[in-house]
Amino acid sequence: MKILDFLVLLGLHSAAAVIHSLKYIFTVSSQVPNFPEFVAVAMVDDVQISHYDSITKKAEPKQDWMNRVTEDDPHYWEGHTAICLGYHQLFKGYIETFKHCFNQTGGVHILQWVVGCDWNDETGEFNGFRQVGYDGEDFLSWDVKTNTWIARKQQAVITKNNWNNDKERLALYKYSITQEFPDLLKKLLKYGKSSLMRTELPSVSLLQKTPSSPVSCFATGFYPDRAEIFWRKDGEELHEDVELGEILPNHDGSFQMNVDLNLSLVTPEDWRRYECVFQLSCVNDDIITKLDKTAIQTNWSKTGFPLGAVVGPVVVLLLLVVGITGYFLWKKNNNGFQPANTSDTL
Template sequence: MWNNLLFVLILFGIDFILAITHSLQYVYSGSSGIPNLPEFMTVGLVDGEPITYYDSNIRREVPRQEWMAKAVDPDYWNRNTQVSMDTEPVFKTNIEVAKQRFNQTGGIHTVQQMYGCDWDDETGATGAFHQYGYDGSDFIALDFRTMTYVAPVMQAIPTKEKWNSDRAELENIKSYFTQGCIGWLKKYVSYGKSTLERTVHPEVSLLQKDPSSPVTCRATGFFPKEIMVTWQKDGMDMYYDVEVGETLPNGDGTFQITSKLTVKPEDRKMNSYSCVVQHKSLQDDIAVLLEEKNIRTNQGGLPWGISIIASVGLMILFAIERLWIKNRTG
């Protein structure tokens, strides 16, 4: 119960308050043993919106936003294509090294790197993150308070010791995250201002597979990403019997999120329940009462899954990232 409460307060309460924070994130993913999947993929995101993409099949860095394609010169794509091509063999090597350290041979394996920075354009506050995962779990991460790497698993200790001994490289990394990364983030925000600062209101619906199943409140089609979805009982917020999902991308530049409520039929008859959605695009909160007339079922082929991202490679890259994040948050 308290884990759910803490998750709601941290993930949604804080994000909702700090809705003006912009972020730049890069996700690099190398894999082995997965048929028909590029062995190496990268995606760059600004405020959760994919702006660049590369994989080992197309071997070319390409824009994912029209405004991004118009804002930068052609040499930008040439430079970043070369960076991705140079990084690709490093990830192949990293997988083999990790397999040796974990005493593995064949099978499906992934190495992923996530790094980036964020910037509050009102207060000027900045932050950064730089971490690696292996097979969906944390492998090594940089602690920016001490500028040292931290290894949560013993197999990463040799890497930690090697990287921590290179103080010159650590200074270069610090400079990038405090200056270069923030500088690029500000540029990208200015390039895509009309898109990144737009607001699209969510569509909210209640879904239930059968009368004995949990009731799902689904908000979809909204932008920006920050949103708060809560359940209320007789007008009071609920922090138990509630399971909040992650905010996931749709294929059209908008987002979606679900929140499940487990409630007994007799409790529904005796109390008033409602799903309440707060979002920047709304003048007033959306509140949907838990009544039979407001509940949709999966009869008639109603789609329950998330919207498919246009690029299969990008979709799988997001799936790997979400698996890693899910493992990190327990």
């Protein structure tokens, strides 16, 4: 499984379970023009909460409620910045090691390190993870149950053996995942409760590119991302002639998704038998939109959906992908990043 696929899977939540997540994502690059050599981002429930890069050399909150961390630690952001400076050097060393494993001497290369935990607040179960990617592919992963590294490439075997022989570091890994991360996630959820645990219903529209195109049922502005959308006919959910899109982020922290219905075999007389259904977790009532020609929004004189419905989401998605692939997160203490003496617990 590719590192980006891994990140996407981490972000998916079932509509039935209440899953919260804390992720730290680090990225260090070599010879990438016009991009910071080192970037770090922290995310709670897939919402970015902090940012650091090697150009600004300053750790900053990305949510207003993250300023509350100074209530417990007045020097949190200064300490966070100092730790990021140290991690920059640590990961520069790692990327040189990995280049040596592949007999590489130069060129563009990217190392990604993802670490964090998921928490099911219904069952109380925590699941920790730590994974390393190199040039867009899995390189190493850490097994929380056995507390060992697993090589995902033949070139990673030597590194795996070296890291598994460092028992002190492995013990720190175990402690951070099973003790510090769960405590920090709970604390951050408390800080951001009004934002992270809010419920927002979407606006739902019917969109169509041309008279012969599928009709898209487009829901935007909902939160959280534990949602489903589907077409049904005569009260029965359709599985054929439909195409479900991904849940995507909006610029304001809410989400959007769509499902397309192919009308090529639907007669005008049968339109009234179709409806789009949107369901949001923790909300009992469905949002139902009848298939109605007069309700369809279109822009046939141009080349697609209204710009506000399509261009904005595409730009936001691209920014998110860049953010996830280019941002780092590190390890958490009760208030966040650990001081230098625990920098080896990545």
